[in-house]
Amino acid sequence: MDVKSGLMYTKDHEWVKEVSDNVVRIGITDFAQDQLGDVVFVELPELNTRVNKGEAFSVVESVKAASDVYSPVTGTIVAVNTELEENPELINESPYDRGWIVEVKLDELDFSDLMTAKEYESYLKEV
């Protein structure tokens, strides 16, 4: 399973990447997409909506399940990957790159709960 270095990870299998000051990009990991199977639909949030850490902001629907995506951070949604509306399979094909889901402008810079790539790799061995 591919774990990309330089990103931060959650126990719910989301990844977080700093893209600019106070703005992070969020998606689901290679492990998560593999567990879900073929993704057929992604329910995207509206721009400028508030997200709270631990709350669901999106739903990724595969042929076998509909799973909530939980926000690893608190802030405001400033970008949405609308390409997923037409091509939800990008989540399977390119989970860390073209399959990103949203960008969030953070209320405060706090990544203390997130794992490093290395930590996530060992976490995956446990699950």
Place this chain on the structure above:
Amino acid sequence: MPYIPHTTAEQQEMLAALGMTQIADLFVDIAENLRLKQPLNLPAPLAEHELVRYMRQIAKKNINLDDYVSFLGAGAYDHIIPAVITHLTSRGEFLTAYTPYQAEISQGVLQAIFEFQTLIANLTNMEVANASMYDGATALAEAALMACNVTGRHKVAAAANLDPDWLEVLSTYLENQDIEVIKIGYHPITGLIDQAALSTTLNQELACMLVGQPNFFGGLEDVEPIARWIKAGGGLLVMAVDPISLGILKAPGEYGADIAVGDAGCLGNPTSFGGPSVGFFAVNGSKLVRKMPGRIVGQTTDKNGKIGYVLTLQTREQHIRREKATSNICTNQALNALAATIYLALLGKQGVKQVAYQCVQKTAYMRSQLLDAGFRVRFTAPVFKEFVLQADLDWDKVNDYLLEHGFLGGFPLKYVDVQLADSVLIAVTEARTKAEIDQFVELLRRCR
């Protein structure tokens, strides 16, 4: 599935597998003093022919629409049911109440449901219809739940002139969900939704507006300003419609409705005791499809390129999405929906139009005859197949009198609103003849 009772030998075999010797051992966990020691107090068994005779005698006490002429509506209507419908729905291959388990094995049932969806979508002018709901009332309640789910809001507005039973089902569905229902009153003269009440109601927090077309009093609403009002606040327009009326009236899709619901019992299904009926549920907009309750049958092709039918978009449903699903309905009213499908296919566009046209014409004739006879109509709005008649009469007594003469009278509105104690709701379908209407008017005239 055949009914095969298990034999004593089989019972012993099962008990042995459980390490027990007698059936009573299964109930050891129930306290001794709570167990029934003697046989149930039931009459002696009857032989088959005795039982049939007994049941027939009981059934004779029922008043039925073969022997009586009905002007009763209020949700269940005496429309003509072509004989072919019962013939086809009684076939063993179709005779199942729900979507079958292992649905894809029953391709014929799935095809029929797919056709039901297509017909409903065409009739309502909506993009997608589901495999059906229990009835119109639950379809309406599910529409309100869905609107809350889609908008993230917790308030719904409902026209106070919707069917009172439907409104009751609505509050049953919503009262434990932390959703507030705001009733929009109706105008005392027209009986239509009070447009002035709309302008004083805040639309910003509303998930949807539920409108009946026609309303419970049979009146035809001016939907356009209502649609503009709810949409201006970001809410959804939910229309509850009589499917037969769509033969001549503007369809929900043309009003810009987001959700169209209704009761399809009037399409080829008997009224029985007010049920079982079948509801329909249709939406516009691909985003809404993902939040739609109920099952959806889709058409696809198998590996050999042949057309096949499958349950589709199942991840919306409760058995996969669990508590996050919009609804917990995981079935439909397959047999009643089948009757509706055959009805619509049999009548076709022209047929439904004719039925609707006759309803309007006969209702108008009845109304004018009653006005000539000195009666008043309670509301001034134009109507479809039902209207409210007003007179200082005890309508229960009038109905008793009518019944003696072979007629089922209208629905006394005192049962739903004390303000309307002098009023009765009368339905006239295409099944009524001029002679029946004339006779009914004459009987009512004698009651004055």
